[in-house]
Amino acid sequence: MSYAFPPGGLPDQSQNPESTAIFTQAYAVIPAVTQRDIVTSFLPGWQNARVWVLARPLSGFAETFSYYAVELDEEGGSAEPEPDRDAQAVIFLAKGQARLTLGHDTFDLIPGSYVYLPPSAVWTMYNIHEDPCQFHWIRKRFRPSPGLKVPDALITHESEVEKASMPGCNGTWATQRFFDPFDLSYDFHVNIVNFEPGARIPFAETHVMEHGLYVLQGTAEYLLNTDWVSVGPGDFIWMRAFCPQACIATGTEPFRYLLYKDVNRHMPL
Template sequence: MTYAFPPGGLPDQSVNPEGAAVFTEAYAVIPAATQRDIVTSFLPGWKGMRMWVLARPLSGFAETFSQYAVELTSGGGSDAPEVDDEAQSVILVTAGQLTLNIDGKTHKLIEGGYAYLPPDTVWTLWNDGADLCKFHWVRKRYVVADGVDMPTAFVTSDKDVAPIEMPDCDGVWDTTRFVDPADLRHDMHVNIVTFKPGGRIPFAETHVMEHGLYVLQGTADYLLNKDWVPVGPGDFMWLRAFCPQACIATGKEPFRYLLYKDVNRHMPL
């Protein structure tokens, strides 16, 4: 398993600036080739960090979540990473080592490490290793539901959660679910979806969930609304609610992506 991340740097002057980025009313594609040094952002209260903002709540774009790809130099981090008490977070480490402290308990996350952080949690994170640390960070404001308990924090790893095969697909499509879909405490799922070469979503999914998809490994042709778009490692896709979608995995290695979706709550009117 590999875990793609923005390449940074800057292409030289021989590169044709016409690229594969797409921004429409129904979907957006932010290719890895556009995730360069000059589009990074920084946050107050952090040391030795920079990040690529891949999605943010915006009219005509993502409505329910934000998604960052964060780099921490050795010794970098924050004692107050979250500024919104109503925000929940998921972190997936793609390289290096991350020291995560949740309510006084310390966890060491390496490549593939996954953490869920509910709202109003006291947490810190630091890169105590010698190498650059890289991680994906997905944030959503939690929607409280009457009679439903608040979810609790947990730490696990992609390598420690057994993928679940999707039905009627001959084992070519599975999903690593870090949260039980029937657990109504959770109003977002951040999973890893895997297709073996040639595997596919065999119909154009059209549903209420909004999506953010970051390609971690492999290649595919992805149906977005009416367009088939080739995607590969490091490409990010945003899909508006009800945007038709499907994919066919190409190449010789598994096609894997980190998938965000909002779930388990009434639609605001």
């Protein structure tokens, strides 16, 4: 299984700067071709590391999460990775290998490893090999609710999570849900959504959840508000609440993406 990641580098001077990048009031598309070396950030507390910040809270747009794509060179990582004690996170490893410590336990992560880190978790993460380690890091401030506990940490691999088929599609549209959807202690989900070629979301979903969507594999035509947009590996889509959305998988291989959404809480008034 392969998982797309920002390509880095820099196009040569013969390239036309026009691209498929889009930023509107309802959605944004940050294509892989724009995820280059010169747009990376560096974070306090991290060494031999660079970050593509693909989403951050913006008033009037998507407001609940940040989405990082992080690359660690040899011996890169952090002993104090998260500055916000109220932040929770999902880490999904795309390439390379990493060593995660969580409390007194140590875990070696490989491509496809999935980690949920609850707020106030004590953790570290380092690249343990010569080759770069690349992972997705999705952060959200936890919203407690009376009677609900803080979720426990979770470390698994996507191969251990079954695909739940959507009704009436014969398995061509299926979701790997890493959290129990009926466990209201979680206030966000990060899933992998899978489409076989030709499969589709057959209506324009229009809902309160915000989305951050990173294409791991394959291609599709994606409906965003009133626009159809072609997307492929490494493209990132950022949708505000109530942006109409649908897709039709194209090409000859599965279309798969990592999907964030906020769930399970009353709306602040």
